[in-house]
């Protein structure tokens with residue numbers, strides 16, 4: 001075999017096409033046990049992954065050794081969700097091997113795209129929050145920051161969605177049914193954690209009181225490591241995901257006492273913990289299991305962190321907060337605060353104050369939503385059952401907080417105490433995880449400027465009075481490696497040729513592309529690329545839905561979780577308005593539009609599912625109506641996920657970011673779409689505001705009420721019926737939905753939307769924003785008629801959104817929160 005060159009910086013092998021080919025065939029033989037003449041596409045894909053892993057593991061070893069030798073401070077990202085998508089092309093791109101692999105596979109008679117399709121999405125997340133975590137760990141590795149992601153190794157990720165007569169059907173997702181070539185099981189780092197049981201108060205010989213937790217159950221956590229390859233062969237960090245199993249010890253006991261069946265049941269119950277990802281908005285279902293999931297992963301992770309710390313520092317805790325910073329991705333991992341206190345106070349026998357001081361220098365908390373229903377609360381009685389010692393610790397944290405902080409600033413003010421208490425009083429007292437997170441963290445951030453402002457003014461104003469410096473902002477970002485370079489290779493090449501190829505790691509470079517926005521030749525290239533991407537998407541649409549769409553129409557795309565506040569139903573009302581206008585005026589003049597949706601509704605969220613059903617039924621009618629003459633098409637893409645987003649985003653002309661102002665914390669799809677040259681139709685909400693600042697008001701279609709106007713309207717008293725009666729178009733559309741026009745023979749099937757907007761009071765102000773939304777779309781229609789003008793706007797979008805790289809978000813976290821140092825990886 002030919003000699004491989006080794007990169008001086010990382011020690012990763014730099015291999016050429018020939019060597020890659022040899023490696024793939026070698027793995028086909030020795031890892032897959034098959035041969036060139038009979039290998040399936042799966043086997044080829046696996047063999048190629050194994051070849052890629054040879055490079056990945058070099059980087060992984062070097063990274064881990066360098067971090068160990070340099071005893072680096074490291075970030076520990078705690079997240080219940082990681083929406084990774086596929087890793088094959090991502091890893092190849094980040095290793096700089098994509099072109100070689102494509103060539104090597106072609107020489108072996110294989111198409112790289114076919115191999116890519118062998119990989120299941122790793123869908124261990126619901127939406128933006130989980131995808132943000134995935135972008136962040138990509139950036140951390142790329143920027144050479146020592147970091148590890150911790151989460152759960154769910155057996156089933158987010159459910160697979162299909163439609164049956166327009167209704168959403170959910171089926172389990174089994175992303176690793178036949179194993180996953182990217183993960184490494186680490187039995188040597190197994191942890192055991194406890195739940196249930198009771199707490200005993202004991203006194204030692206000196207009369208000192210001690211709390212002893214006698215757990216009812218022990219569960220084993222088995223770590224699976226997924227190497228996270230930085231772009232351009234920088235660090236290879238790790239995503240460590242815990243799988244739950246029955247503890248051998250515990251199980252053996254049960255088994256020995258004659259309980260073979262009981263032992264098997266124990267196994268099943270223990271394994272249940274990492275079985276499924278909870279869909280968002282799944283009210284009430286499995287509360288106990290969800291709390292156990294949260295505790296399971298944070299307890300395993302903290303033990304893992306402490307094990308690593310002790311290896312270097314022994315029992316001396318004085319450097320712990322210097323070495324360890326833990327970012328809580330939302331409140332989901334907040335139970336790690338009392339868990340670290342338990343470890344320090346009960347196990348390490350540290351004084352409370354000293355332990356609390358460590359905690360308050362270790363944890364930082366990101367808030368991702370202001371929606372009250374999404375702010376986690378756990379019934380005290382549930383905590384008492386599952387984590388009795390932690391409840392006691394939370395009570396003590398709260399007692400001290402109320403006395404030492406709240407009562408000092410507001411002496412004797414019981415209302416303040418009631419509002420700020422970590423425990424919500426009432427018939428069924430609750431533990432407020434948001435409060436706990438703020439009290440236990442040294443920094444709290446929102447995810448876009450406006451959102452961080454609202455966190456301070458509306459959510460935690462008193463906490464701000466207590467700790468003004470605790471609150472900060474870090475606007476979200478997305479990795480341009482996956483969301484431009486890999487998913488839109490044609491545009492990436494055009495950018496390379498015009499502005500050089502540094503933009504993937506220095507996205508501000510994109511601003512240089514603005515100089516070409518008036519250049520007719522570049523405009524043409526840009527639009528030709530969009531056209532090709534649209535044609536490719538049209539093929540995907542045809543394959544998945546059998547619907548023909550015209551790549552020359554405007555592709556208008558809304559892709560995100562289905563939620564009333566994201567207002568997919570506002571989009572639907574606009575579609576209905578256009579359809580009605582066409583029926584009333586057969587010559588209605590509009591640029592043909594294809595409306596594309598991608599969204600999953602939480603299985604228990606009834607209205608969200610009704611909205612999907614309504615969109616599908618309206619789509620069916622419109623798509624078959626000859627009178628429309630192809631001016632309108634509506635497509636709901638089944639099973640929206642990262643892989644589908646990668647096909648839809650490069651093909652979008654219009655990006656729908658239409659949440660009620662004040663409700664979308666940031667959004668990240670808005671950034672991806674603008675980056676790929678889509679023009680946003682959006683409210684002044686979340687990061688839309690910052691996108692508008694960057695791209696300029698000529699290049700974005702803003703509509704609707706502002707946050708302040710929304711507040712004023714609610715304060716005045718919002719009556720949605722006023723809009724229904726005042727605007728004949730709104731009335732006609734809502735009444736139309738009640739007939740059997742879209743559901744022949746079944747009137748009323750689509751009435752849920754009207755009901756929620758009228759009887760339900762329209763909590764997200766759909767009707768209030770409707771008129772201005774329609775106007776924004778009329779503006780978009782007129783913009784599109786001027787193709788050169790449109791090209792300019794689209795190009796300026798791409799050129800202006802350099803701010804929204806997740807590399808910038810990470811640098812903001814580093815300077816505002818984490819205080820990390822870069823660590824250059826050395827080869828041995």
Ligand code: H2P
Pocket residue numbers: 126127128129130132368369447476560561664665666667668686
């Ligand atoms: C959430 C917020 C988004 C935000 C994202 C990441 C929870 O994502 O709603 O506004 O951009 O976190 O911070 P999502 O709704 O997509 O699940």
